[in-house]
Amino acid sequence: LPAAVLLKDTKLMDVKLGQLGSWLAMRDFTPGGIIGAMRRGYNRYYNKYINVRKGGIGGISMVLAGYVVLSYMWSYSHVKHDRRRKYH
């Protein structure tokens, strides 16, 4: 039985701050890897909030809130001109 778990197998929340760089470098950044990561993330969210017997509003409202925030960030350069004060 291995005494210490390999860095490869640790989850993000268990990685120490000093190891973060090497952990990130070790991840799979090929297109296949990226798509795999996206699919994993989607599956995690789907199976946790949507694929249940009695799902609540939280499942879709979180997605919509994320969409709202993202679209605000993309249109910030346009919204900047409606600011009331010039210096903050």
Add this chain to the structure above:
Amino acid sequence: LRALPPPVAVGVLHTTRPLHTTQQSLAPVPPLPEKGGEVRHGLIPEEFFQFLYPKTGVTGPYMLGTGLLLYLLSKEIYVVNHETAAAACILTVIIYGVKKFGADVAAFADKLNEEKVATVLAMKNETIRTLQTAIEEEKKEQWRVEGRSYLFDAKRNNIAMLLEANYRERLLMVYNEVKKRLDYQVAMQTLKRQKEQDYMIQWVEKNVVQSITPQQQKESIAKCILDLKALSKSAHAAV
């Protein structure tokens, strides 16, 4: 399942991860979880509150939220313009609608799901029942196979009887034919003999009649008369 150790030592094969050598079958599928992950105020997952609880207690996330909001507003990272008013109105309506009709919509969706599950379950039970009857039938057929030997014995007996009957019928036919031929021969012989007898008698009679000359006739008649006289005399004497 992936936690099970691989049946082959890792050093033998040129792999560093366990292979899928266990029986990973897709059925039976585990049932769906009853409720999804907890979400507070419909926006923030409960895990966030639990994450901050040891360090900041119950009010921690709310303080964080308030601080963030004030920071965004004061630095005008979030700009208050006409869109804010529109967003406020829309959100009010949405939240009012969800609060008022949420339960009904959820019940309706649950009912739809129930019906779907019920139909599929009925189909599954029906299939199981059909398969079980098929198993019963199959067992019965297998039991029937055991009676095969009796069937064949009966058939063999039938055939033997048929053969026997046929043989005897032919034997009878042969006997009849032979008897007919022999009868014919016998009849021929008797006929021939009879005819010969009749002819011979006729011929003898004819010759005898022919040989009776008139001389002999007179002599025989005279003799008869003498005999009759003698007889009458003896009769007279007796009386």
